[in-house]
Amino acid sequence: MPIGTIITVILGIVALVAFVVIISFINTWLKALLAGAPVSMLTLIAMRLRGVPYGMIVDSRIMAVKAGLDLTINQLEEHYLAEGHLIPTIQALIASDKAGMDLSWKQACAIDLATKGTGKTVGEAVRTSINPKVIDCPNPSSGRKSIDGVAKDGIQVKVRARVTVRTNLERFVGGAQEETIIARVGEGIVTTIGSADSYKFVLEHPDRISKVVLVLFFNQKTAYEILSIDIADVDVGENVGAKLQEAQAMANKNMAQAQAEIRRAAAVALEQEMKAKVEDMKAKVVEAEAQVPLALAESLRSGKMGFMDYYRLKNIQADTSMRESISGEKPKDK
Secondary structure: OOHHHHHHHHHHHHHHHHHHHHHHHHHHHHHHHHOOOOOOHHHHHHHHHOOOOHHHHHHHHHHHHHOOOOOOHHHHHHHHHOOOOHHHHHHHHHHHHHOOOOOOHHHHHHHHHHOOOOOOOHHHHHHHHHOOEEEEEOOHHHOOOOEEEEOOOOEEEEEEEEEEEEEOHHHOOOOEOHHHHHHHHHHHHHHHHHHOOOHHHHHHOOHHHHHHHHHOOOOOOEOEEEEEEEEEEEEEEEEHHHHHHHHHHHHHHHHHHHHHHHHHHHHHHHHHHHHHHHHHHHHHHHHHHHHHHHHHHHHHHHOOOOHHHHHHHHHHHHHHHHHHHHHOOOOOOO
8 A cells, every 4th residue: 555545544534533522622612602601712622631521521610600600610620630529519509509508619629528438428418408307316326225324313214316407517527427416415315314313303304305405505516506306215224223232232241251251260260279279288288297207206316305205195196086086086197
């Protein structure tokens, strides 16, 4: 194939691609112009070179302009390059504008980026601000069925509450979320039950819990504003005070038994010690008695005692033994 033909084919392909691209630019430019949201051709080419989907950017601006929002191409492109959700952000901004809410483009972008990866969206925040939602306390997903507190009389009270909240868009970024609302409401419930003299007071005045929580401003520095707190259920639980007293009594009993065992062991040890002392004394007595014959022999040898004295001593011993045998007493060991 001649070189000229090859060059002609290549040039034809390039011209065809250029024509398609130009038609795409013209189509987008014309669409924006007819929609009342004009965009310059240079801007479209610049976005194409930066790898930005200019078609989506132009469609987003057309949607915003048709809804009465004055958003520039640069604002939309900046949010896209920040990896924000462009279409949902504009839709949320339109919804807030129609509802008469003061939500700026900057705030909407901040909320969209802040909720990224959390399972929440800027659209949900706006919808909750328009249509308040209900939060169950405690959260059913936590596995707990009620918030428990103990009154001063020791009776446990179980409470389930439903909190109606509305998104505070000004504090949504950086404000405490639902978990903090649930924790603070739970704190108010436990405080109210614990300060009650009797569980009957809580059963008779469940609205007292709502008043305490609202008076303490538990919605400060949170992303939500508490509109109302409704007590869904109040039940009587266990007698915690009686259980604690029973446990204390059992502990005192075990302590007394332990002390008695210590005293018994000490008495047994003392008894054994006394028995050992008695045996020791007996051994000393036997030892002393064994020294008597030796002392007598020494006295006879030294002349301190005569034979008549010795026989007189033996007669006395024999007489004593005879009297003891007559009286029935056990003769003492000589």
